[in-house]
């Protein structure tokens with residue numbers, strides 16, 4: 208298998224590459240990544256030598272038509288998995304344009320290049336274009352109900368709107384041209400190598416550094432959480448056995464309020480860092496003004512992928528969260544590598560807006 212992975216130096220992409228190289232010893236992966244603030248080659252520092260030889264990194268942008276055409280003709284890909292994206296809701300609120308550029312225009316360019324290549328090669332029906340998307344395209348749920356593959360799109364943030372738009376292009380390329388595309392819509396991931404701007408790693412790192420733990424609104428927004436290795440296994444299943452034209456929702460059956468997760472993290476860190484009541488991580492919790500357009504609840508009905516492809520999550524939230532905390536504690540060197548000047552600038556911008564005492 209010759210697989211093109213876009214955005215493979217980010218959180219899920221780098222976990223997927225490491226997982227797939229280990230699970231599929233015959234596979235070669237070309238990793239095309241622009242190395243934005245969220246992409247880090249340090250994610251591959253521990254890749255074994257035999258896996259390294261099957262990982263070919265190319266620094267480049269999915270919007271770059273000339274580069275895309277060149278690498279498709281150089282490598283003759285049999286499948287593509289498109290992770291490359293701007294992925295953080297708060298960043299999309301402060302700077303939406305990059306989300307339109309990468310998530311919409313970038314996805315369009317890679318679809319177009321894949322279509323030309325696929326047509327030139329007599330439209331092999333084994334070819335796959337897997338587009339990795341999010342449950343956020345469906346908008347917000349009330350107290351009841353679950354997102355199904357048939358739920359209407361109703362995005363709230365510039366991030367989810369741009370992912371929704373990219374999903375529509377992917378579906379259109381299947382319906383109009385027959386390109387064998389598949390879409391997956393997944394819930395919130397957590398695990399190793401997640402950039403410390405997202406809830407779980409941000410809370411872990413801030414707590415270790417004795418910095419405030421900013422809870423948006425009342426802290427009762429609900430997300431469904433999936434350990435990243437479960438997501439990687441689901442994606443490998445879909446790329447091997449998924450049906451073109453289909454969408455699969457992927458979830459962890461693990462709905463939690465944000466404040467519940469933050470409390471669990473405080474307990475875990477107090478225990479690991481031997482913190483007593485007087486210097487407990489709980490004392491760092493701060494309720495701050497809410498995110499505008501903040502979706503209240505996400506929950507996934509993942510029965511289709513279970514029934515049709517036999518996938519279901521293997522990790523329990525409690526165990527995998529503990530594993531994640533331990534990973535960050537053991538990889539503070541990685542954290543320091545990825546926390547560039549840009550990162551510090553971002554933290555200041557996002558959180559100073561919410562509270563003047565920040566920064």
Ligand code: NAD
Nearest residue numbers: 214216217218219241242243245246268269292294395396
């Ligand atoms: P991430 O932000 O950690 O990584 C994104 C990667 O894409 C980075 O390596 C970045 O350098 C690269 N990239 C950005 N713009 C690019 C461009 N124009 N050209 C080439 N590379 C570019 O994101 P993630 O959390 O790993 O998410 C990966 C995908 O999964 C995204 O499409 C996201 O929408 C989707 N997703 C994420 C989650 C989640 O919880 N993290 C959940 C569901 C779906």
Ligand code: TYD
Nearest residue numbers: 296395404405406407421422423428430465
């Ligand atoms: P996030 O990790 O940004 O993922 P998403 O918005 O894509 O679901 O946020 C997860 C939840 O945590 C979301 O309800 C917003 C909340 N949150 C905070 O309360 N404080 C924070 O500092 C961050 C980054 C998120």
